Amino acid sequence: MQKIVLNGITWGHSRGITPLLAVSQRYSELYPNVEIRWKKRTLQEFADFPIEELTKEYDLLIIDHPWVGCADATNCVLPLNEYIAADYLRDQQENSVGLSHISYNYNNKQWALAIDAATPAASYRKDLLSDVPQTWQDVIVLAKQGKVAVPAIPIDLLMNFYTFCIANGKEPFQNEEEVIDAATGILAIETMKELYSVVDKKMFSCNPIAVAELMSTTNDYYYCPFAYGYSNYARKGYAQHLLHYTDVVAFNGKKLRTTIGGTGLSVSAFSKHKEVAVDFAKMIVSGECQRTMYVQHGGQPGHRSAWIDPSANHLTNYFFTQVLPVMDNGYMRPRYNGYLHFQDHAGDPLQQCLLHDTDPQKALDAMNTIYEQSLAKQTALTA
Incomplete structure (x- = not known):
């Protein structure tokens, strides 16, 4: 069987790269013919290089929600509502952390899934x-x-x-x-x-x-x-x-x-392996993965079930329950x-x-x- 290689682009902090590497490794163990490689860039590099250009090189892209207007205009990433079942997307909406999920929905199309949630909070x-x-x-x-x-x-x-x-x-x-x-x-x-x-x-x-x-x-x-x-x-x-x-x-x-900030996971419209890329996206953004592997490896999940999970909160000295009211009150x-x-x-x-x-x-x-x-x-x- 021919090996499938997916290339992903993310940002270079532990919160942005480590959980992706961990879940990608597990995905490759479950599907040995798939390898997922991640490249990290600084936040400034993301700002300086148009994401629509990156979609030609990468199958999976970590994005910021204000970019979805461009996604809608250029169609350079997949409208995931056409590739993912309605019940999955309903779960994402019902388990949104504040406006995280809807922030990636523009012109009635879901351009990314909320993989990470953040907003300014006190520390x-x-x-x-x-x-x-x-x-x-x-x-x-x-x-x-x-x-x-x-x-x-x-x-x-x-x-x-x-x-x-x-x-x-x-x-x-x-x-x-x-x-x-x-x-x-x-x-x-x-x-x-x-x-x-x-x-x-x-x-x-x-x-x-x-x-x-x-x-x-x-x-x-x-x-x-x-x-x-x-x-x-x-x-x-x-x-x-x-x-x-x-x-x-x-x-x-x-x-x-x-x-609100946080990030979303998009799939390039130019990917040669769209179905596999979407399948990986569904795995890593699922509630089960978000409140276990994802948070355990330094991630800051976009799925609400992780934010109210006792184990995730014990691990982070109750970061999630403390910040959740700020997220729910956030401005998009x-x-x-x-x-x-x-x-x-x-x-x-x-x-x-x-x-x-x-x-x-x-x-x-x-x-x-x-x-x-x-x-x-x-x-x-x-x-």
Whole structure:
């Protein structure tokens, strides 16, 4: 029997690669004529190289949900609702972690399965901090003491900008004229300035992984108010010091709504072995695999049954039950074809504003220009 080789592309953190390797190894043991090879790239490499180009080289692709508008426009990955039984997809929907499953459904087609779920959540060092912040004011007090770490690279600032627009009364992207009305946008940026003006400037070069590493390898920082969670750091033996994850704080009496991330698993429309690739996808995203092999090998499952599983929570010091309310309250980003242009660039003027304490209106104007460009790209791409 001729050997079937599937090539997959993912991102290079333990959360993103290790569980794929483990389940792929098991799949090959069950089906000896199938070999699944994974290549890892940095998150920046994913941003810099169009995923639609990667579909020509790889059978299996780990994607970010805002890309599904492009998938729908280009048909470069399979609409999985045409390849997977309705009862399987119903189980995925019923066991979604927040909006994870539906985030990969666009124009009534399922372009990926939610293999991984994440959203910014709070984390802290239990051995150093006994009084965990409960309100935004508590966060600012701790930040002024120099004990708060928080990601402040452009993409993370942009995700938090959405959060603070919502916290100040309105969701962004409600019309095609502006990202958010000026009053709400300025309030959001001014709120963010309260925090980012007092944290260590090194945070402006830190992503969530860098913050987790800082907090778990030094005693310099006790608390992070919001960063995309990594259950790896909540597991004994992964890092020098254990991180504990918890709910985000309240702002004006309401819990912050953070911007969901996570990843989905897509199958290339150019794959020569579509049926095998879909079969593997069904295995690794199934509840049984997600709450056992997947989480046991460092994964952060997209299937709800894993998030409420006692063994998974014992393994991660209750990361999943602590973060689940944040996931269920999460905000889903736009997914129109062209949005990724906005996501790739709109964080830059926001970072400059927060880093150098410049006029929020100028930052908003620049963001609105980028928004217009993204909508124009949508029109051009679909024309």
